Amino acid sequence: MNIENLTCPLPIMDHDTIQLAHGAGGKLSSDLIDTLFLPRFSNKTLEAMEDQAVLDFQGERLSFSTDTFVVDPIFFPGGNIGELAINGTVNDVAMCGAEPLYLSVAFILEEGFPMEDLHQILISMENAANNAGVTIVTGDTKVVNKGSCDKIFINTTGIGVLNHDLNISSGNLQIGDRIIVSGTLADHGMAVMTSRKGLSFQTQVKSDTAPLNGLVKNMLNVSHGIHSMRDPTRGGAATTLNEFAKSSQVGISLIDNTIPVKPNVKGACEVLGIDPLYVANEGKLIAVVTENDAPIILETMKNHEFGKDAVIIGEVVAEHPGIVTMKTSLGANRIVDMPVGEQLPRIC
Amino acid sequence: MCLGIPGKVVEIFDENGLIMGNIDYAGTINKACLEYVSDIEVGQYTVVHAGFGISIIDEDEAMKTYETWGEFVKASAEEGLDIFGNPLKDKNIE
Amino acid sequence: MMKYLDEFRDPEIAKQILSEIHKTVTRPWVIMEICGGQTHSIIRNGIDQVLPKEIELVHGPGCPVCVTPLEIIDKAIEIAGRPNVIFTSFGDMLRVPGSNKDLFMVKSEGGDVRTVYSPLEALTIAKENPDKEIVFFAVGFETTAPGNAMAIHQAAKEGIINFSELVSHVLVPPAMEVLLSSPENRVQGYLAAGHVCTVMGLDEYDPIAKKYSVPIVATGFEPIDVLEGIFMVVKQLEENRHEVENQYLRSVQKEGNRTAQELIAEIYEVSNRKWRGIGEIPMSGLTVREKYKSFNAEEKFSVDDIQTEEPELCISGVILQGLNKPNECPAFGKECTPTTPLGATMVSSEGACSAYYKYQRID
Numbered sequence: 001m002n003i004e005n006l007t008c009p010l011p012i013m014d015h016d017t018i019q020l021a022h023g024a025g026g027k028l029s030s031d032l033i034d035t036l037f038l039p040r041f042s043n044k045t046l047e048a049m050e051d052q053a054v055l056d057f058q059g060e061r062l063s064f065s066t067d068t069f070v071v072d073p074i075f076f077p078g079g080n081i082g083e084l085a086i087n088g089t090v091n092d093v094a095m096c097g098a099e100p101l102y103l104s105v106a107f108i109l110e111e112g113f114p115m116e117d118l119h120q121i122l123i124s125m126e127n128a129a130n131n132a133g134v135t136i137v138t139g140d141t142k143v144v145n146k147g148s149c150d151k152i153f154i155n156t157t158g159i160g161v162l163n164h165d166l167n168i169s170s171g172n173l174q175i176g177d178r179i180i181v182s183g184t185l186a187d188h189g190m191a192v193m194t195s196r197k198g199l200s201f202q203t204q205v206k207s208d209t210a211p212l213n214g215l216v217k218n219m220l221n222v223s224h225g226i227h228s229m230r231d232p233t234r235g236g237a238a239t240t241l242n243e244f245a246k247s248s249q250v251g252i253s254l255i256d257n258t259i260p261v262k263p264n265v266k267g268a269c270e271v272l273g274i275d276p277l278y279v280a281n282e283g284k285l286i287a288v289v290t291e292n293d294a295p296i297i298l299e300t301m302k303n304h305e306f307g308k309d310a311v312i313i314g315e316v317v318a319e320h321p322g323i324v325t326m327k328t329s330l331g332a333n334r335i336v337d338m339p340v341g342e343q344l345p346r347i348c
Numbered sequence: 349m350c351l352g353i354p355g356k357v358v359e360i361f362d363e364n365g366l367i368m369g370n371i372d373y374a375g376t377i378n379k380a381c382l383e384y385v386s387d388i389e390v391g392q393y394t395v396v397h398a399g400f401g402i403s404i405i406d407e408d409e410a411m412k413t414y415e416t417w418g419e420f421v422k423a424s425a426e427e428g429l430d431i432f433g434n435p436l437k438d439k440n441i442e
Numbered sequence: 443m444m445k446y447l448d449e450f451r452d453p454e455i456a457k458q459i460l461s462e463i464h465k466t467v468t469r470p471w472v473i474m475e476i477c478g479g480q481t482h483s484i485i486r487n488g489i490d491q492v493l494p495k496e497i498e499l500v501h502g503p504g505c506p507v508c509v510t511p512l513e514i515i516d517k518a519i520e521i522a523g524r525p526n527v528i529f530t531s532f533g534d535m536l537r538v539p540g541s542n543k544d545l546f547m548v549k550s551e552g553g554d555v556r557t558v559y560s561p562l563e564a565l566t567i568a569k570e571n572p573d574k575e576i577v578f579f580a581v582g583f584e585t586t587a588p589g590n591a592m593a594i595h596q597a598a599k600e601g602i603i604n605f606s607e608l609v610s611h612v613l614v615p616p617a618m619e620v621l622l623s624s625p626e627n628r629v630q631g632y633l634a635a636g637h638v639c640t641v642m643g644l645d646e647y648d649p650i651a652k653k654y655s656v657p658i659v660a661t662g663f664e665p666i667d668v669l670e671g672i673f674m675v676v677k678q679l680e681e682n683r684h685e686v687e688n689q690y691l692r693s694v695q696k697e698g699n700r701t702a703q704e705l706i707a708e709i710y711e712v713s714n715r716k717w718r719g720i721g722e723i724p725m726s727g728l729t730v731r732e733k734y735k736s737f738n739a740e741e742k743f744s745v746d747d748i749q750t751e752e753p754e755l756c757i758s759g760v761i762l763q764g765l766n767k768p769n770e771c772p773a774f775g776k777e778c779t780p781t782t783p784l785g786a787t788m789v790s791s792e793g794a795c796s797a798y799y800k801y802q803r804i805d
Contacts, residue, residue: 019550027779194376198530198567199559200399202370202377257453264375267444271373271396272533272559273351329453330460330665332488337799344533345559346351350506350585350637351479352663352693354446364600366562366592374444381562384588384702393446395640395693398532398582399560400589402699403640405446409691413670417455424458 021341025234025280028341049247050169051092051230054162061162063098065089068155074117076195078187078207081154082121084282086128087211089156091231094213095285097168097220098160100132106140108153121152132211134158160213164220172227173248177316178294180287182215182301183208183309184260185237189279189343190268199272199345205265210283215304222300225293231285235339238277240286241324242338254314254326254336273346278339288316352397354405357382357390371396446692450664459669460492463676470496471679472628473672474621476614477635478505478794479663485797487665489672497676500628500767501794503617503720504635506582506610507534508794511716513750514581514610515540521577521608521743522548522555528571530564531579533557541750561593561607568597568605577739580607585637587611587728588702591709594730594737608739611728612715614638615646620723622654631675633661633668636690641706643698647686655684662690709734768798775799 021028038046045053052065067088074081086103093100105125109118129136187208194201212231219226228248232240237259245252261269261276269276283306289297294312301307314326324336355371360382362368369382371394378396385394385401394401475481481501484490490499503509519540522529529545536545536555549555554574558564561578568576580590590607597605614635621627634647639660647658657678661671671689678685688694706728715727730738740746768774779799 015547017547017550019546021546198556198563200379200563202379203375205376262375263443264373267355267373267376268378270353270444270447271355271376271378328486328488329451330456330488330492332491334486334488341537344536345557346534350477350583350635352585352637352640354444356445364596366596378559381560381589381592383592384699384705386701395637397585397637398589399562400592402585402588402637402702403693403695406692410446410449413666413691414449414452414455417458417666417670420458420462421454 019341024339024341025239026339026341029235030338048169048171049243050096052096052098054096054098054169061098061165063093063096063100063160063162064158065092066155066157067092068153070150070153071192072150073192073195074121074151076191076207077204078191079209079282080121080124081152082125083128084207084209085154085156086125086132086134087209087282088233089158090132090134090211090213091283091285093158093160094216095168095229095231096162097164097166097216097226097229098162099217100134100158100160100213102137102159103129103134104138104140104157105136106155107142108149108155109141109143110149110151111143111146113151118152128211132213164224166220166224166226168226168229170228170230170244170247173244173250173252173288173316174227174290175250175316175318176291177227177288178291178312179241179252179254179314179316180289180294180298180301180310181237181260181313182212182285182287182307183283184262184265185232185281185284186261186265186269186276186279188233188282189236190265190274192280193272193274193343193345194268201268203264205262205268208281208283210306212283212285212306215285215301215307218300218304219287219297223289223293223297225290226287226297227290228288229285231281233280233282236276236278236280237286238275238324238336239338241336244286244288245324246322248316249321251317251320251322252314252324253317253319253333254324256326256328258311258313260309260311274343277336278343291315350397352395352402354393354395355380356393357388357401360388360390369394369401371401447664450662450666452666456665456669459666459673463497463669463673464494466673466676466680467494467496468680470498471630471676472498472500473631473633473675474500474502474629475633475661475668475671476502476504476618477633477638477663478508479637480504480633480635480661480668481794481797483663483665483668489665489668493672497672499672501797502621503717504583504614504638505794506586506612507538509612509717509719510535510538510581510610511718511750512540513716513748514608515544516750517740517745517748518579518608519543519545519548520745520748521739522553523551524575524743526573526575528554528556528567528574528576529579530556530558530567530576532581535579535581561589562596565593565597565602565605568602572604574604575742576605577743578605578607580609580611583612583614583635583638584642584706585635585640587706587710588641588699591705594709594734595705597737598734603736606737606739606742607730609710609728609730610715611710612717613712613726613728615650616723616726617717617720618650620720620726622650622656629656631657631679632659633671633675634658636660636662636667636694639688639690639694639698641699641702643703644686644688644694644696651684651686657684657687659687659689660694662693768795771795
């Protein structure tokens with residue numbers, strides 16, 4: 001049979017309107033950025049496509065980052081949207097090796113939102129800021145009509161300072177580098193998933209939301225062999241690693257069975273047929289470090305409360321540039337691709 | 349086609365006249381309907397598909413599969429050869 | 443450690459079985475795994491990469507998301523877009539394209555489309571929203587039918603009148619016969635789907651094994667299961683035996699799950715069904731019985747006027763029949779990716795094309 005002559009059903013190639021998947025951190029998200037945002041706002045800093053901008057300012061190097069939080073449900077096991085909004089931006093600012101200092105906070109509140117809920121969220125934001133050692137120095141509040149937003153949206157923007165001259169960026173991976181993950185994967189995403197209605201869960205996974213600037217500081221104290229760092233949030237570790245491989249035009253080779261996942265998180269993932277590599281984290285980082293310094297960095301991470309389960313999950317290779325692979329326990333190699341959109345429970 | 353995951357029944361109860369159960373998957377509990385495995389007891393494992401237990405896992409058969417092949421592995425290891433007949437070397441690089 | 447799951451992923455034992463397969467095989471064999479879940483396991487673990495070169499695995503039509511016909515998807519999209527409807531579905535169906543859009547796009551246009559884990563969750567939604575019509579997209583093979591049958595049974599028992607199912611149920615044995623009787627058939631042995639057999643038992647496969655002289659082995663889904671299933675098929679082929687055997691002993695009983703079979707027969711009747719990419723197969727599906735027609739969404743919402751013809755030649759059909767591999771398609775990985783699926787086999791994460799795209803683009 002000559003398959004050249006065959007055609008497939010008509011595709012849905014273009015979307016005229018924004019779909020949820022455009023915000024899910026996967027391929028549609030990057031399409032949106034590449035085709036709509038980048039061409040408009042193009043400049044060298046933005047084109048680096050990092051989670052934070054590193055700016056030279058009067059002899060200082062500053063780290064600058066912003067993030068908006070729209071999680072549903074707003075209260076989930078292990079945290080709430082407020083804590084997430086502080087830790088998320090603290091982590092984004094810190095991933096270039098900066099020390100986060102100041103934060104702005106902006107709220108969009110839905111008319112009728114319970115004052116008590118807001119109060120609780122503010123208390124956890126206060127605590128989170130204290131724990132991370134950052135100060136909230138400016139803010140804004142808007143209230144919109146009922147139905148114009150879902151309960152509460154929070155934007156935070158952060159500024160930090162770099163106390164070194166390293167270039168820690170996604171384009172800086174070197175062949176032979178080791179890939180370290182700071183702890184178990186998929187906790188946050190599965191915390192949200194197991195809290196959702198319709199999925200029959202009777203117990204919930206706990207989110208891992210945590211500030212990572214302390215961990216980063218300790219790592220930099222023992223080594224300057226850190227080439228890249230990122231916190232794998234939306235789209236999970238698979239997305240971060242694919243971005244690393246593409247930015248640096250190197251291959252990444254992971255080893256199956258080294259990927260740390262908590263048993264109950266794994267259980268929840270199995271039930272829904274979801275791969276933990278694609279699930280969001282809010283208190284984990286992936287570091288790409290020199291082979292030489294990998295042991296000392298790993299040791300340092302393990303001595304920190306937010307890095308105690310740190311482990312090496314793979315290495316940077318010269319083969320298959322731009323592609324992430326995983327060596328299976330049978331000795332075969334498979335591709336670990338970017339996710340398409342939202343993770344869907346796979347029942348059938 | 350049909351994702352079915354084994355879980356341990358930790359509680360059996362009635363809900364709207366249906367036999368339901370809480371199923372433990374390594375620490376995460378999810379609810380399933382046990383009407384199709386109505387003989388199941390707390391502590392047994394069931395294969396759950398889309399919220400329904402479809403079989404009670406036969407523990408003896410599960411052990412048999414596992415142990416039969418496990419014996420082979422042990423025998424090969426004792427001969428100092430891996431399963432492809434090559435001498436055993438550094439097993440860490442898997 | 444997940445009991446009865448992790449043991450069956452043990453690499454040492456997997457390699458042991460693999461070496462037995464290497465020892466047993468003497469000439470080329472073509473084996474089809476029917477079930478998409480097995481395809482996933484094979485590609486994810488790289489089983490196809492480590493098998494002896496004599497063994498060729500072809501991926502079968504066992505992915506309900508892939509084989510659900512365009513027409514039913516169009517009906518689902520039409521119903522889900524109506525103002526008083528809450529449309530409930532398993533997650534994977536939301537991304538399957540109909541003629542013009544998918545269920546996600548219906549949602550973005552304001553439709554109330556929700557993911558549920560169990561059809562009973564859809565019933566709960568129906569009880570919580572008595573002024574709305576709740577429709578459940580009842581797709582799947584024999585494994586999913588007991589749950590979907592129970593939802594209608596329970597709705598009837600509790601008098602929940604605002605619940606109905608859009609049914610597109612398909613059956614494995616008729617599809618196997620179509621593939622086997624095709625003049626282009628290359629498949630010499632089958633891994634039958636362990637969870638389908640858990641429900642239906644093994645008896646309906648005996649006549650097929652005899653008539654077409656093919657070994658059929660009911661097989662589980664973890665690497666050790668799949669490898670042992672392949673080993674059992676290869677052994678039969680090498681010994682010129684053509685029997686129905688059971689690898690998935692911990693879950694499959696010869697007679698299947700009788701209670702489940704009885705309720706399926708009470709609620710549904712066997713009928714002709716279209717399969718996406720293959721066409722209509724006589725008596726290959728399930729439809730809601732006349733007695734329960736008030737729970738049949740196709741009747742309730744009179745969407746019979748929606749009749750979508752499948753494009754006549756579609757490579758996903760060729761792939762579903764195991765005649766070609768996904769990466770042999772000229773559009774694979776170019777025009778056709780999981781974001782821009784040209785065919786159903788790319789849409790479903792269990793589809794053969796999607797599995798290839800995810801795990802296997804390097805040579």
